[in-house]
Amino acid sequence: MTTTAAPPPSSAPPTPAKQRLSTAQALARLLPFIKPVMPRLIMGFVSALLAALVALLMPLVLGAVVAGPVASGEWGAIAWGAVAILAIGLAEAGLVWVRRWFVLGPATKVEYDLRTQFYARLQNLPVAFHDRWQSGQLLSRMMQDISMIRRWLAFGLVLLVVNLITIVVGTVILFRWHWLLAVIFIVTALPLWVQGYLFEKRYGALTRQSQDQAGDLATAVEESVHGIRVLKAFGRGKHALRNFARRAEHLRETELDKARAIGVVWFWLVLMPDVAFALCLASGIWLISVGTITVPELFAFFAMATVLRWPIESIGFLFSFLLDARTATDRIFEVFDETNTITDPENPRTIAHARGELVFEDVHFRYQDAGPSERDLLDGIDLVVRPGETMALVGLTGCGKTTLTTLPTRLYDVTGGRVLLDGVDVRDLKLSELRRHIAMAFEDATLFSSTVRQNVLLGRADLDIRSPEAELVLREALDIAQAGFVDDLPDGAETMIGEEGMSLSGGQRQRLALARAVAAKPSVLVLDDPLSALDVDTEALVEEALRRILADTTALVVAHRPSTVALADRVALMEDGRITAVGTHSELLRSSDHYRHVISSLEVEDARMRDREVNL
Structure with missing residues (x-):
């Protein structure tokens, strides 16, 4: 039986003890960087929401086509129904393209502003700050964490909000066919929210640990590259490799723990919709037998539930993305929050002709x-x-x-x-x-x-x-x-x-x-x-x-x-x-x-x- 050594503590300097911000409060600190591009981000959000709502039209149109032209065998009407479905698909695809066009530029602008201001902050902070912080930790924040925020703004934030709205709207529409089917669908989703709460507590800590360990690993690489002459001169390359491999193994274990946490969430995200489908199918067949709903209505219900399946399944991934972005934001603002003790005076004096005393x-x-x-x-x-x-x-x-x-x-x-x-x-x-x-x-x-x-x-x-x-x-x-x-x-x-x-x-x-x-x-x-x-x-x-x-x-x-x-x-x-x-x-x-x-x-x-x- 083999055991893994306890991971070394992160070399990131400890931050002063203070009340932990909520995820919303932490991410709200990005607003000064987001405000200049807010109009385009809002347009991207609107485009994504319209695309989702257009997608919800497809089950309604399918239900109408099955109930009418398909039941009556009117081929002309069926053809027009197919054209309507094609038009809905094209509209959705076009709106998705528009969404990407709106958000990619602003997201990269936020990334640029964050990165340049972060670099400027590093330049302005006193030497005492750099004495305490390892360069690998700063480098990982500069590159990985800021890139994480850019991807979250361009993709994660928009889709998380839009998919939540889509789930709510689609669930309301489910009541259009029968309240019992809609209630079954909602009740089977409750375990997802419980797992989401448990997931946040565990995954947030793992994400922070992983990103700090990645910073330590970057420091190890940088030190080895800069000190390559010393390592070669003393024949200590294998020693450096063992130390690097140990840190890399600790990071690997943390990433595996993250993957296991995500795997548990995905298990429930995949299982519960299938359970909902099975229960709704059994209930739907019974409702048809008693004459409460028709076959076309049950077909439309399942078409709507199928459309909602991806937004429901994506919540776990998007939620973990949200926590990754929150951790990245915390790590970046740890540097922005550092007190600069060496600054220009409020009322500076000047030396017109320096003598050099x-x-x-x-x-x-x-x-x-x-x-x-x-x-x-x-x-x-x-x-x-x-x-x-x-x-x-x-x-x-x-x-x-x-x-x-x-x-x-x-x-x-x-x-x-x-x-x-x-x-x-x-x-x-x-x-x-x-x-x-x-x-x-x-x-x-x-x-x-x-x-x-x-x-x-x-x-x-x-x-x-x-x-x-x-x-x-x-x-x-x-x-x-x-x-x-x-x-x-x-x-x-x-x-x-x-x-x-x-x-x-x-x-x-x-x-x-x-x-x-x-x-x-x-x-x-x-x-x-x-x-x-x-x-x-x-x-x-x-x-x-x-x-x-x-x-x-x-x-x-x-x-x-x-x-x-x-x-x-x-x-x-x-x-x-x-x-x-x-x-x-x-x-x-x-x-x-x-x-x-x-x-x-x-x-x-x-x-x-x-x-x-x-x-x-």
Whole structure:
């Protein structure tokens, strides 16, 4: 006997506890997206309803033909009856086509608006949000869930409402022939509603579990693709496959549970109409025997019941579709409902002529998942970087250097104190203006799947990247970053870079990222160890070029090499989340034991890296 391991919990971050909305309330949140296309959706609904009502005419016409022309043998009248049936069929088909024409365009428009606004929301939410959410979860919401809503709007919603109306109208018409037959038909439908209620409770939970597991599976694929070099280098492909197969098996089991739940509903949906037909046939024959109804009337009754069979059978599928759409809506609005803590101020200030003075005043910072007993990661930082000055930031690993560099551009907001740019709190500036004045180059160089030109000029929204001015900026930035290798690429600066720049070496990626920061021509340049992947000779050339541009630019540079410290006018020493000393390199060597320890550690590591380069 084999057992299946319990599925891992979904990696989607938990949402704050709140009252669960009803299905109608949850789906009503889509109304702002639906309103612009509401007229066409209504026309599609009307077309579908007319098609259903036209279909209900067919049993009435058939009953009349059987009772009249067929009974009397009038062939001419029978022919006209056949023409009437054909006309009804053509009208129904035409209205179905019209319905699709009306709803498909609006549904895709809603999908487009949802997807673009979802993407915009992801761009606007702070880095802290992306720290908590796995990319696969966001990707599954962006693609699968929004597509689910589009299909439900174009198909599920319209048909669910129309089929329910068709069932009600058709059931009322059944009373036209005999009340007993209609009551039997209605009573046998009651188990369907009971099963529908039970189905909603079970299927809704399974749907949410399935969609969350699909997001986890997408994350696993993405991580494996991005980390394929590591997996191959360590021979861990089979290990990754086992983990993936385990998650895929949990998703498979959930999908099977969904299928079983749907199967139970379908059992009742197929069984009860057949039971109704059998009971109605027996009752109808008895009613004919006592002279209450005629054979043509019983024929018309069964024709109507046959027309109603598909709407009744479709309710289970359409109801599960409704629950899928509701779950997809919940998952999408979990992202829309996230609070954006880093926004533009209500009354923004401006800096007319930026000088580039960067000041940290009693800055405190702690990450959102820090425990209440933990002290702040940045615990009272006081630092002034003068206009045009290059300040190196040094310290042992884990002292908070990289975290400090994220605060000037508000990738994170301080939790205490403030950061000033030319005397203005960075929180009082519009984000667009702030990030125009301050540019960053990260140690982990991230490039995008576009051309070299587009990557380097990413921060220059003010330029037409095809203009002569843009070409000059591009060339200057590439020269400073010693990125002459670009001219050797197949299409030069127009060469498409693969996903995350993985078609380039680490040093090439880092040089392009540095060129991107330089091309932005900021007042303040924040560099988080941007030369770590460069060889010794290239590093020396880049440093020489940086000295020229940093002569007029304020720079805060995280240094992990002694050579990077040499770029600086002054050095700030960080220790346990505090600035413990500031001065020139020579001053700190004389006055600070901890600084000498940090520099010696950097020299040892630098020597190790150089030895490795020589051996390679």
